[in-house]
Amino acid sequence: MPQFGSFALLLALAFGVYALGAGIFALLRPGLAADRLGESARRAGIAVFVAVTAAAVALVVAAFQDDFSVAYIFHHSNRDLPLPYKFSALWSGQEGSLLFWAWLLSAYGFVLRLRHKVDPRLVAHAAVVLSAVQVFFLMLVNFAAHPFSMMAGPAPADGNGLNPLLQYPEMVIHPPMLYLGYVGMTVPFAFALGALIMKYPGEKWIHITRRWTMVTWMFLTVGIFLGGHWAYSVLGWGGYWGWDPVENASLLPWLTGTAFLHSVIMQEKRGMLKMWNMWLIFATFLLCIFGTFLTRSGVVSSVHAFAQSSIGTWFVAFLALTLVSCVFFFIKNYSYLKSENRLESLISRESSFLFNNLLFLVACFAVLWGTLFPVLSEWVQGTKATVGAPFFNRVMIPIGLLLLFLTGVGPLLAWRKTSLESLKRNFTIPAVAAGVIAVALMIGGMRPWQDISYFYALMAVALAVFVAVTVGSEFLRGARVIRSHTGMNLAAAMVQLTRRNTRRYGGYIVHFGVVVLFIGFAGYAFNQDKEQELGLGDKMDIGRYTLVSRSYTRDFQPNYESDYAILDVYRNGTFLQTMYPERRFYTASQQDATMVANRSTWREDLYLVYAGRNPDTDRPIIRAHLNPLVVWVWAGVYIVVFGTLVALVPNLQVAAAKVRATAPELAAVAAGSREGGD
Amino acid sequence: MKPVVGGRWSVSCRLKRSAQVMVVCMAAILLMGAGDDARFNKLGHKMMCACGCRQILLECNHVGCSYSDRMRDELSTALTRGDSDDLVVQAFVQKYGPTVLAAPPATGFNLVAWVMPFAVLFSALGFAVLVVLRWKQRAPAAAPDSTSPELEAMRLRARRETEL
Numbered sequence: 129m130p131q132f133g134s135f136a137l138l139l140a141l142a143f144g145v146y147a148l149g150a151g152i153f154a155l156l157r158p159g160l161a162a163d164r165l166g167e168s169a170r171r172a173g174i175a176v177f178v179a180v181t182a183a184a185v186a187l188v189v190a191a192f193q194d195d196f197s198v199a200y201i202f203h204h205s206n207r208d209l210p211l212p213y214k215f216s217a218l219w220s221g222q223e224g225s226l227l228f229w230a231w232l233l234s235a236y237g238f239v240l241r242l243r244h245k246v247d248p249r250l251v252a253h254a255a256v257v258l259s260a261v262q263v264f265f266l267m268l269v270n271f272a273a274h275p276f277s278m279m280a281g282p283a284p285a286d287g288n289g290l291n292p293l294l295q296y297p298e299m300v301i302h303p304p305m306l307y308l309g310y311v312g313m314t315v316p317f318a319f320a321l322g323a324l325i326m327k328y329p330g331e332k333w334i335h336i337t338r339r340w341t342m343v344t345w346m347f348l349t350v351g352i353f354l355g356g357h358w359a360y361s362v363l364g365w366g367g368y369w370g371w372d373p374v375e376n377a378s379l380l381p382w383l384t385g386t387a388f389l390h391s392v393i394m395q396e397k398r399g400m401l402k403m404w405n406m407w408l409i410f411a412t413f414l415l416c417i418f419g420t421f422l423t424r425s426g427v428v429s430s431v432h433a434f435a436q437s438s439i440g441t442w443f444v445a446f447l448a449l450t451l452v453s454c455v456f457f458f459i460k461n462y463s464y465l466k467s468e469n470r471l472e473s474l475i476s477r478e479s480s481f482l483f484n485n486l487l488f489l490v491a492c493f494a495v496l497w498g499t500l501f502p503v504l505s506e507w508v509q510g511t512k513a514t515v516g517a518p519f520f521n522r523v524m525i526p527i528g529l530l531l532l533f534l535t536g537v538g539p540l541l542a543w544r545k546t547s548l549e550s551l552k553r554n555f556t557i558p559a560v561a562a563g564v565i566a567v568a569l570m571i572g573g574m575r576p577w578q579d580i581s582y583f584y585a586l587m588a589v590a591l592a593v594f595v596a597v598t599v600g601s602e603f604l605r606g607a608r609v610i611r612s613h614t615g616m617n618l619a620a621a622m623v624q625l626t627r628r629n630t631r632r633y634g635g636y637i638v639h640f641g642v643v644v645l646f647i648g649f650a651g652y653a654f655n656q657d658k659e660q661e662l663g664l665g666d667k668m669d670i671g672r673y674t675l676v677s678r679s680y681t682r683d684f685q686p687n688y689e690s691d692y693a694i695l696d697v698y699r700n701g702t703f704l705q706t707m708y709p710e711r712r713f714y715t716a717s718q719q720d721a722t723m724v725a726n727r728s729t730w731r732e733d734l735y736l737v738y739a740g741r742n743p744d745t746d747r748p749i750i751r752a753h754l755n756p757l758v759v760w761v762w763a764g765v766y767i768v769v770f771g772t773l774v775a776l777v778p779n780l781q782v783a784a785a786k787v788r789a790t791a792p793e794l795a796a797v798a799a800g801s802r803e804g805g806d
Numbered sequence: 807m808k809p810v811v812g813g814r815w816s817v818s819c820r821l822k823r824s825a826q827v828m829v830v831c832m833a834a835i836l837l838m839g840a841g842d843d844a845r846f847n848k849l850g851h852k853m854m855c856a857c858g859c860r861q862i863l864l865e866c867n868h869v870g871c872s873y874s875d876r877m878r879d880e881l882s883t884a885l886t887r888g889d890s891d892d893l894v895v896q897a898f899v900q901k902y903g904p905t906v907l908a909a910p911p912a913t914g915f916n917l918v919a920w921v922m923p924f925a926v927l928f929s930a931l932g933f934a935v936l937v938v939l940r941w942k943q944r945a946p947a948a949a950p951d952s953t954s955p956e957l958e959a960m961r962l963r964a965r966r967e968t969e970l
Contacts, residue, residue, distance in 0.1 A: 365861055365862075365865035365866070366865060367865070370861070370865075372860065470941040470942075471937075471938045471941045471942065472941070472942055473938075473942060474935065474938050474939070474942070479934075479938055482934055482938070483931070483934060486930045486931065486934055487927075489930070490923065490926055490927045490930055493923065493926050494923035494926075494927075497919070497922055497923055498919070498923075501910070501919045505910065505915065505916065505919070508915055509914075509915055511903070511904055511905070512905060513904065513905070513907075513910040513916055513919065514854055514904075514905045514906075514907055514908060514909070514910070515909060515910060515919065516854060516860075516862065516908035516909060517862060517908065518851070518852060518908045518909040519908075519909035519910065519919065519920075522909070522920075523920075523923045523924075527923075527927065657864070
């Protein structure tokens with residue numbers, strides 16, 4: 129099987145090089161022969177997918193067969209490892225995850241090449257760019273990080289096992305989701321660069337790119353969310369985001385991708401920000417590669433980075449080459465990207481998009497700056513400064529709040545220019561609602577002057593209400609118009625409204641998800657934690673809860689031994705439930721891992737960690753965290769994903785046409801103001 | 807402050823007195839020393855565990871971590887001894903090196919870490935405002951005056967009915 133996998137990888141590289149070379153020749157010399165050459169390049173691209181799939185399958189089969197003669201399987205699997213984790217071993221280590229990356233890229237390329245009739249010439253250009261990226265990753269897995277390297281000497285009887293932290297259900301899907309997002313960003317990049325190279329007329333490429341970007345952005349969002357949820361459930365430190373360099377690496381392309389999804393509306397509606405959008409796409413792709421480089425090169429230390437290796441040099445070279453290509457074609461075809469319109473007012477929808485974009489980019493810069501500052505400080509001062517959560521929280525929270533404010537302001541502004549009167553009219557209700565909530569919270573006991581984190585929490589909730597009222601009023605206003613013409617009830621009218629302009633209202637749903645997310649973030653300011661030795665029958669109080677230690681016990685599984693505490697939980701004296709925080713010891717890797725016990729409600733999470741035994745007293749130690757509003761964070765992400773899915777659904781044209789027929793005068797107005805649609 | 811006839815305070819006097827009382831109360835709340843628990847929590851979140859796990863001191867959850875337990879004890883002892891926050895932080899930096907701080911101190915070159923994101927933020931916002939104002943000046947004179955009531959009404963109507 130390893131020989132088969134190695135051969136498949138070499139074959140994939142050969143097909144990839146052919147697809148790239150033939151694709152370039154076909155584009156340089158148009159004609160009948162070139163068409164045939166282009167078609168053969170397209171088929172070679174499809175063959176790459178087949179070959180890389182064969183290699184990936186070979187690695188998974190080797191894991192299932194416990195073939196420890198393959199070094200990668202020896203290092204990332206063992207005989208007692210449950211089957212799903214043997215499967216996930218494919219992306220658990222450096223070499224396997226690069227193979228997985230190459231496979232995903234080939235799969236995206238496969239879909240792209242199958243759908244080439246959308247626009248054969250544009251797809252041919254995009255396919256060449258995609259092939260270039262594909263060749264890079266195939267070279268990596270063939271020459272720098274070979275997943276089928278053999279062990280020296282006879283095959284060991286058992287493997288080292290998978291990192292215990294990765295033996296968690298979410299870890300089976302978190303990396304694929306993240307990679308789908310990372311790798312998927314190659315497709316919009318390929319379309320953008322392809323369109324720039326060929327000076328593609330019109331904005332069709334933007335339509336194609338936007339959908340791809342939205343899909344991959346959604347995967348990236350889900351991947352980041354699953355990572356946060358995994359960290360919360362497994363790492364046992366009581367939080368979901370620690371501003372670790374690897375977490376930051378995933379956030380960087382997400383921020384620029386989000387900026388692009390907003391600013392692309394400007395290009396579609398007003399023919400503006402063409403250069404900006406082009407560079408946002410370039411930056412998003414480059415940041416995906418840069419993030420991969422950060423994770424794998426050992427440039428920055430992280431709790432969940434891959435082992436340090438020499439592949440960093442490959443990534444630096446690839447990044448440099450990509451950047452030079454982007455700059456070259458940008459300078460060459462600069463005139464193609466001139467704006468058709470200009471901004472006319474500071475108070476307009478266009479401006480709000482511009483400022484929104486700037487804030488996303490500043491946020492991206494701040495994260496990148498904080499992540500790389502240790503390297504810079506070591507270079508300048510000789511000592512590596514630590515840049516942890518306190519830095520990022522202090523820098524990113526104000527930027528996040530400004531972004532939240534703009535999320536509410538944007539929809540209230542008209543395209544081109546907004547008068548003061550309309551501003552007053554649109555702002556009054558959301559602003560009053562936000563003010564009322566802020567006062568109510570202060571009356572309820574929130575003291576923003578006592579601590580800056582309370583102030584931020586108050587601002588977050590008030591702004592969240594501001595945005596929620598804005599979003600709600602947008603839905604209500606549109607639904608009322610539909611109701612007045614169709615007689616539907618308000619809820620049905622809202623559904624109808626959303627189906628008619630899925631992108632706009634899907635976007636609003638996403639914004640509503642962001643509101644819920646920020647409310648969840650606000651809860652962080654009120655986290656409590658406590659650690660205590662808890663012998664049998666001992667009690668521990670935290671917030672409204674009392675924990676009573678009932679027993680401690682041990683369990684043996686083929687793959688691990690587990691110690692767990694049995695704790696009865698009371699709230700205000702009333703028994704609620706029994707919780708079982710657990711500590712596992714994985715025998716193959718000789719490593720510990722925590723299994724957190726969590727009681728989650730909309731109000732707060734009671735999060736219990738069995739921290740082990742005090743070496744001096746041998747008494748068990750329990751660490752309890754009371755984390756308010758964490759469920760809101762997860763709920764917010766679900767809403768964001770739902771909104772994105774809604775935005776991806778095509779508009780309901782038929783129904784719209786029917787209503788147009790019954791209300792021709794309104795349809796005329798709507799058609800005239802179509803650009804106000806987003 | 808003047809009491810008026812009959813020993814009663816005028817409305818303005820009462821308002822002033824209330825404001826003074828509020829200011830004194832707020833100052834008392836703000837200036838009241840935080841308890842040792844709060845200080846322990848605050849300082850413990852400003853420092854990293856020195857074991858290399860890259861976790862905040864109070865969040866390090868390694869069983870048998872030879873650093874975090876000892877460091878927490880040292881922090882607790884220093885607070886019980888009555889050391890000021892600065893003194894505690896300095897002692898930790900001297901013992902474990904500057905990397906024990908979870909965020910770079912705002913001094914020397916490290917100040918750049920704090921200044922740069924906000925400098926970029928304000929520069930970007932300022933630049934954007936300038937660009938918009940410049941574009942606005944260059945905008946074609948024939949551009950419709952959107953502040954006219956008729957156009958505004960049409961816009962509002964169009965905005966309401968875009969969905970149709």
